[in-house]
Amino acid sequence: xxxxxxxxxxxxMGMTNKKSLKCEQHMxxxxxxxxxxxxxxxxxxxxxxxxxKLSINESVPSxxxxxxxxxxxxxxxxxALQPEDSALYLCASSQGWDRDNEQFFGxxxxxxxx
Amino acid sequence: ELKVEQxxxxxxxxxxxxxxxxxxxxxxxxxxxxxxQDPGKSLESLFVLLSNGAVKQEGRLMASLDTKAxxxxxxxxxxxxxLSATYFCAxxxxxxxxxxxxxxxxxxxxxxx
Numbered sequence: 212x213x214x215x216x217x218x219x220x221x222x223x224m225g226m227t228n229k230k231s232l233k234c235e236q237h238m239x240x241x242x243x244x245x246x247x248x249x250x251x252x253x254x255x256x257x258x259x260x261x262x263x264k265l266s267i268n269e270s271v272p273s274x275x276x277x278x279x280x281x282x283x284x285x286x287x288x289x290x291a292l293q294p295e296d297s298a299l300y301l302c303a304s305s306q307g308w309d310r311d312n313e314q315f316f317g318x319x320x321x322x323x324x325x
Numbered sequence: 326e327l328k329v330e331q332x333x334x335x336x337x338x339x340x341x342x343x344x345x346x347x348x349x350x351x352x353x354x355x356x357x358x359x360x361x362q363d364p365g366k367s368l369e370s371l372f373v374l375l376s377n378g379a380v381k382q383e384g385r386l387m388a389s390l391d392t393k394a395x396x397x398x399x400x401x402x403x404x405x406x407x408l409s410a411t412y413f414c415a416x417x418x419x420x421x422x423x424x425x426x427x428x429x430x431x432x433x434x435x436x437x438x
Contacts (some may be wrong), residue, residue, distance in 0.1 A: 253413055254368070259424040262395030285372040301367060307423055311375055311416035313358065314426060 214238075215317035217302050223323045226292060232320045234285040235300030243285040244303040245277060246313065254301055260285060292324045327352045329436050331429035338436050340345045346432045349363040357390050357397040358415045358426060368413065374398075392427035404436045 215236045224230050234243065242261050245310035259267035260279040268277075274296075276288040285302055299321050303314040330353040338344050349359065357373055360368040372381045373388035374397060381388050383406065387400045397414055411433045415426035 224343065227392060244425055251433075253431055254426075255428075256425040259423060259425050266423065267425060302434075311373050312356070312417060312424065313370055313373045318367045321365075 215315050216301055216303055217300075217317035217320050219320060220318065221321050222321075223325065224289065225325050226294075228292075229288070229290045231289065232287040232300055232302075232322075234287075234317055236302060236304040236315070236317075237283055238306070238315070239282075240281060240304035240306050240315075242251065242305045242307060243279065244305075245285070245287055246303060246316075248299040248301055248319075250298075258287075259316055279306055289322075292322075294324050297324045308317040326329045327354075327416060327418055327432045329414060329415055329427050329429040330411075331432050332431060334388055334430055334435045336432055338401070338434065340405055340436055340438050341403050343403065344401050346401070346412060346434075348397040348399070348429055350395050350397075350414075350427075351421075352418040353392070353395075354416045355392050355422060356420075357388075359388050359399055359413075360413045360415065361399070362413065364410075364432070366437045370388075371412075397433075406436050406438070409434055 218233045245257040248254045257271045258277045263279045278286040299319045300315040301319045305314045330349045333432045359371040372388040377392040379390045385402045411431045413431045415428045417424045
């Protein structure tokens, strides 16, 4: 199984809503990532979890709150978002540097904030 | 700070022609990754280049890595319409650990008849 799954595929939310994005992988990867991608731009890193611990936070606003409940799951909790947060949110996972650190991306959640 | 630059950013090719996309990166790395993205879709891993001189081929695409020049190329042979997509190269931020990738801006390829 070389798949990263993400739910939901699409999400529309108001600025006062609270929602969560979910990411799951069953490849035994110990690193998981959240990237944000705006239209016609490259993905930009938000967070890295390594062995279920947050290892990198790219100074992301606190209205984005990541969580890694176990080695297979990664959540991104959203609260009081702004319209400029509308983007494609991509989850990825990798085996680690001692392998090839190839990152496998999920299908993404397309988020629209009204 | 690692910077990854791709060129060209836009490429319109005729079917059957050959072309090369270039990816330069600013700090030492012995690894380089290529991804493809179709409109509205996620990123699909194309090539993982793990050492100087690495060359990989899949169908009409061939990627190579020159770590001394900090340059990777993606060569397209006899382009077909199905290759139309955005191609990203990416380098690891640091040479160890569970490191994130830094992406180039992407090359938007359009193959026309």
